[in-house]
Amino acid sequence: MRQVLISKLGSLEGVDALDVATGTGDLAILLAKEGARVRGEDLSEQMLALAREKNDLSHLDIHFHLGDASRPIGEWDVITIGWGLRNIPDVGGTIKRHSEALKQGGVWGCLDLAQPENIVLRFLLRIWLALLPVLARLKGAPPDSYLYLGKSIQSFPRLSALSSAMERAGLEVLHAQPLFLPGLILLVGKKR
Ligand SMILES: C[S@@+](CC[C@H](N)C(=O)[O-])C[C@H]1O[C@@H](n2cnc3c(N)ncnc32)[C@H](O)[C@@H]1O
Structure with missing residues (x-):
């Protein structure tokens, strides 16, 4: 599933990517394996410790730090969030802030359940x-x-509402589709 998202993000070689709500870092690791410079953020130090262990085992150079997925900081070519958006109360506001943290033409990718x-x-x-x-x-x-x-x-918005929230946030919707497992959805947008 994560690999499907990765395949929709375009070329990742040398791009600056932020994976928020990174958990134990599986999505961040896939981004790094495609050549992105990756920062992974999560609210849980325990998750980050496990992510750092995986990073060391994979001999990658991902930087894992504490960070709130609802308020990303910096300017990024790519922002991803896997199974994290549903846990954040202000979904529309969060997508907007993610869009604001993207460079023009940057790509936003999300996997979740809806x-x-x-x-x-x-x-x-x-x-x-x-x-x-x-x-x-x-x-x-x-x-x-x-x-x-x-x-x-x-309580999470459905695909059509998420797609509208992406448009309102200034993202061109490239993909807003269900995936093979029931409820699993993929969203990819490009900053206008
Ligand atoms: C299902 S896990 C993430 C899975 C991971 N993205 C992956 O691809 O395997 C959800 C994570 O979101 C984190 N989380 C929840 N709310 C958050 C927030 N507001 N900011 C950052 N992380 C958050 C939790 O600590 C947890 O590690």
Whole structure:
């Protein structure tokens, strides 16, 4: 999935890329492997520590730092966010601030989970999300993260609304599409 996003970002050789909500750095690592100079940011020091370990093992030169994904600082050729936007309350404002932190012609890429536009698929996803915490309980696992997942997807804008938010933020929408797994979406925009 991350590789699909990477393949839609254009040439990454020598570009300055910021991966926000980087988690353990998997998307940042793929960007660096394509030749980008990468900074990865996250709110969690624990995640960043794991990301730095992966960076060392991969012999890459990614810089991982604390940073708030809703307010990126600097000027970038590429900004990416994988499964992070849904966790930020002000989605439209965040996309706008990401756009403002891009150089003209810079590219913004996002992977996340959203409710499908199709009513039948939306219904099926809703059932699956309702089942997940039940299955977790049956397996003795805490259901909380699955409950959060369901709630966060329900309150996250759908693809069409995200696409409009990108336009309002000054991004030309290059891709706004569902991917193969239910609910998984890909967004790519170019700063006008
Ligand atoms: C699902 S993980 C990220 C996955 C990662 N991008 C990847 O491709 O594997 C979500 C991450 O977002 C981080 N996060 C949540 N809210 C954030 C915020 N406002 N600023 C920065 N990081 C945030 C969490 O700490 C967590 O590491």
